[in-house]
Each structure stands twice: as C-alpha cells, then as structure tokens.
Amino acid sequence: MKLTTSLLASILSIMAVTAAPLEGRDNPHNVEPYQDKHSDIAKLFVRPGDKPGKPLANGPTFGSAEWKALYPPVEKVPDVSTTPASWTAALAAAKKAGGYPSGVPLTTVDASGNYVYPAGVNPAVDPVCSFSAGCNKASDFYNAPDGVLALSFDDGPTAATTNLTDFIKKNQISASHNMIGSHIIEYPTQFQQIIASGGHLSVHTHSHRHNTGLTDEQILAEIGWCMQVIYDNSGLVPKFWRPPYGDLDNRVRFIAENVFNLITLTWNRDSRDWAIPSLFDQTVQKSVDQVRSYVNGSKSPGMNILEHELNDACVTVFETVYRDYVNDGWDIRNLPDALSTGNNVGKGKH
Template sequence: MKPFLAIDTLVLLFAAGALGKQQHIAITPSASASSASSSSSSNSPFPQSSPVWLSNVQPMPGNVKAYPSDVSKIPTGPLSKDIKSQALKGYPPPSKLPPTNSPEVQAVIKAIDWSKVPNTPPRKTRSDGYVITQGYDESDPDCWWSVSRCVKPKYPGLPEDVVYCPKVGDWGLVSMTVFLYALMTFDDGPATPEERETGVEPELYNFLAKHQQKADLFYIGSNVFNAPAAAQRALADGHTLCSHTWSHPVMTAQSNEVVVAELYWSLRVIKETTGVTTRCWRPPYGDVDDRVRAIAWQMGLRTILFDDANFDWDLPGGPGSGKLPTSFVDGLFEKWIQSLNNGTDQHGHIILESILRILHVLAN
C-alpha cells in the first residue's frame, strides 16, 4: 500500500472524524477514492520515482518522529517562539512565482520524463488572473477541471483525482453539536503573522485537539516559510501535511518549468521545516488539467480535489470581506447533514474550507 505521506519510515494515513472518534482512511491509487469505480487496468498509473532531488534537504530540529498515540499529549497553547523562518536559507521570495533557473529546479526538470507529459500550452488568463475558458474544446481533451470538473484523466498513465471518501458516513459530530467534518481539509495555511496580530494558527489546532480530530492541511509553501512553527505544530498534533504550491497561482496558466518550480519549493520547505516528504497536493482554485497532473505525478504527488465546498471564503467580516450571507453557508451544512441522516449519501465527502476564515471564526 502506497501512503500519501512519509516521515522517515512512518506510514501516515488520511484521517476523518467519525462520531467523535478518529477514523483512518487509506486512499491509494488502487482504491475507489474519487469515483464509483477505480481506474481500469488498461490505464494503470505509470510508476513514480522517489524524489531524489529532496534527499539532501536536512530538516530543522525539533520535529516529532511519530504521530501522537496519546491524545492527552497532543501539544496545545501558543506556538514555539524558537522556530524562526530566518533559519530557512536559499528560498525564492515568498508569494511570488519562483524563478526556474535555479540549480535545484533545473535538477527536477531534468529528472522528469517529458514524453509522459501532454504537449498542452499554458492557458491564457484575464486581467484578474483567472483562466479564460471560452473557446476551449467542448470534448474536454485535457480533463480540465476548471471547465468540466473532470477528475478522471484522459492522458494515459495518470491516476484519478481523489475527490471524496469512499465510505458512506465518513462525517463527524463533535461534542454532540451539529458540526460536520467529513474528511477535513483546510487550504492556504499556515496563517502568517501578517494575517493575524497574535496567535495565528494555534486556534484551529487547539480546537481540533480539543475534539480529538485530525485534518489534512494543504499548505502554501510561502506561508510555511513565513510560519514554520505552525507547520511543526500541525505535524506534532497528528495532522497530514500536503502541498498547495509555493505562491498559489492558477497552475494551468503556468509553463511546465514554473509548475515544477511551484511544486518543488513547496515540497522543499515542507520537508525542511517538518521532515515530511509529502505525496499529496491540491491545485489552487481546483485548477488542474492533465499536463499539470502529469508533472505533479512525476514529482511524487497525487492530486486531491473535493466534492463540495462551503464557500466560507466569501463570507463578510473575515479575510476577503465577501458578501455571501451566512444563511447560505448554514444551509449547505444543513443539506449535508440531511443527506447523511436520510441515507441518500452514496459516499463520504471531502469539503473545502479556508483556513483563514476558520481562524477568523474561532477568534471571534
């Protein structure tokens, strides 16, 4: 069984909260994780190679070597002040597209078999940075999620995206309150000091620890660089760490080389900060096609999407200052609870939530 995440020789499995108890779900290329049936043998994923270009990355001190087995020993409270981003050297400027001419990125580019990557040109974007989908072939030859929500790659040798949990009922009720978790995934962290005057991440981690819950955290590499102590705490608390790129761009609009650089620097900073070589990633905005999938797969990453979202990033009062009424988001949760209780659910769920919005809610 091939795990998504590795800490030395440890096998870490995705976790979901179920009725207040921790429940583990192993999602592998052979499991029915993203659709009602797994990929056919005629289109079995081609083998991945170990990311040898990360072998010389030495983790920072202070990391745990195993997930906590005793919930009473899960760290809580403020983050350590001894872990500073100044210890991380040689990284590109945070929150900007990384250059592609560095020796590290060039080594990865040379390691990729480009004959196994579709020759698809990068997408064009509007002035606001989002991709232009008008004029795209309606037959969707590239399995472009932004257009068709396609999650079964059409290019040979690529696994299906992970979109939902295969087991019906993989939801959580916390402290007898109506609080849905499904497979908890949070994007865009760790929240940096610039986004909060004090505390930053501990509110979310402490909340999850209080309710004995685990989550999958899709980290932006730049944010890990700015808040390494938060990433180390997440690992110590038993959460799964995944990549959300280095600077959060629309990935299908990037060149092959930039896609490599975005993934490389996010993988590197996660490993140097926590010791984890992650094997899972989520494209920003869900924007992915077979070209980007193929590059990510050769870099050891499985594409994780979601089957629903709560749109919390568009609520008023938090980061982004959205205009979506709270009743809309509440209605989504009520709908999910109803479908679970009335037996109409066909599978478990992966729900997309914004870590910055969660932090705002917990702080207020």
C-alpha cells in the same frame, strides 16, 4: 483562498459534476500518508550534506532570517533559474518516458480576470480535462468513500491555524493541511502547531497561483519548493496535493503525478468559507447553512469538502458544524485515512 472573478463560475460547474473517486493506486486499502523517505522522489529534496529523512541537520535555526533565505521569495512564483537541477532532470525524464499530454495550451487572463484557454479549445474533455470545467480523471481524489468525511484545510498555516489546531487536539481528530509554502515561511510557529496536532501535511504550491497559466518549469518550481520546505522542516515527503483554485488540467496533473508522484486532491463539496467576509455577501452563517445541507444529505458518495484555515471566520465555520458532522454519523478522517477505507473506489468521469 485567493480569488479571481473566474472562481465562482468554476465552483458552480464543479459542483454539478458527478464523478466516481480515485482508482488505480497500488493497494488502495492502505494508502500511505507520505512517500518513502528513501525513495527516488525523496532524494529530490535531500540537500547536500544531509541524509535521507534527516534534513537540515547542520542548517540554520528554524524561523531565522538565514532559514528563510533557503527558499524563494514569498508570495511569488519561484524564479526557475533557482530550480534544483535534479527536479529539472526528473521532468525531462518523465516527458521522455511518455504520456506527456500534447495539445494542452496555457491559459491566459482575459479582460475580466478569468483564466481561459484559446478559442476553439474545449477544456471539459481530453486532452485538456480541466477540473474548473467539470472534468475529473480516475487519478483524482474527488469523491470520498461512502459515509466518510475527508477533512482537509487549504491555505495554511496562518494566524488562524492556532485556534484550529487547538480545536482539533481537543476533539482528538486528525485533518490534512494543504499548505502554501510561502505561508510556512511566514508562519513557522503555526507550521509546528500543525505537526503537534497530528496533522497530515499536504501541498498547495509555493505561492498559490493558477497553475494552468504557468509554464511546465514554473509548475515544477511551485510544487517542488512547497515539498522542499515541508520536507526540510518535518522530514516527511508529501504524498498529496491540491491545486490552488482547483485550477487543474492534464498538463498540470502530469507534472504533479509523474515527476513528484503526488495524489491530486480536488473536491466534491464547497463550504464557500473562502468568500467570507467580502465576496458575494457571504457570511459565516451562510457557510454554516451550506455545510449543514451537505451533512443532512446523502452519504453516498462521501464528502470531500473544501474548507480553509485562511482566517478566523473560516475556522469558526468548521468549529460550528463539527458537532453536526459527529451527530449525523459521518466518519471523519484525514485524506490518506479516508482513501484507505477503499469502499467506494471506481473509475473517474471525464
């Protein structure tokens, strides 16, 4: 997880929130991991000449320079002039249909590097409802069902993905991977390793920027291009996404949920592995101890934990605590499987 100085305060405020988990989805006891390949959403990502579910049939070789040129430059917010017209039209149609949250301003960066709303705006309540300020909506996947560990990893693929996926295959479990589109372009081999491990593919935007400081069109491009690179190279249309830094408000939710039909993933536990090795004197052992405190705590609600495959240290934390998860009886599931248990579905608090 890339960091600004606002992150620690945001995480502390989030951990203090007590909210119930997702509700209101159709058939919550059988949540599909991906969107229908023949749906209107899937059609947004079918390139000219391709068939639904069979992308890049005549495209360049995976991982080649020509393949990389299909996507915006890595680690940068995509130029909105390159956004496919179908995405822009879908955003306009969603706004016309109603529900767009008026009165949610963009954040700006203050002198300390914090993303802040204008003076007089309360981000903890509607119409803003910022997750960083401790506000959740009923549509957010925040708490896991009782006794369930919703297992996901942010920021992949990376060089550390190889060790993680080897461990996952060895232990015959499945995890969700909230992936950065730029990282898929930079680490195509590790992307294939995630698929081979049985990993569930989820969205973490193209360049991992703070969403609340972006325009609607930039958010559209950040989410859309990440979905595009996943679809192009797996044939799967993602259903889940996690906003970078948990930087989420009602304007961002509207675009993710009403344009792309995504389930928004937040978290209710934090391993703090993102701070290793240089921030706040965090160490592998401190993260391990932090996670063990959750493992030994209450199983109600379940654990929707923030973990990363950003580097080997993050992976070591998970590998170290995995046996604790098992020995303490946690039901380890990827995101759609966790949500499909449906034994703790209720209203969100905001």
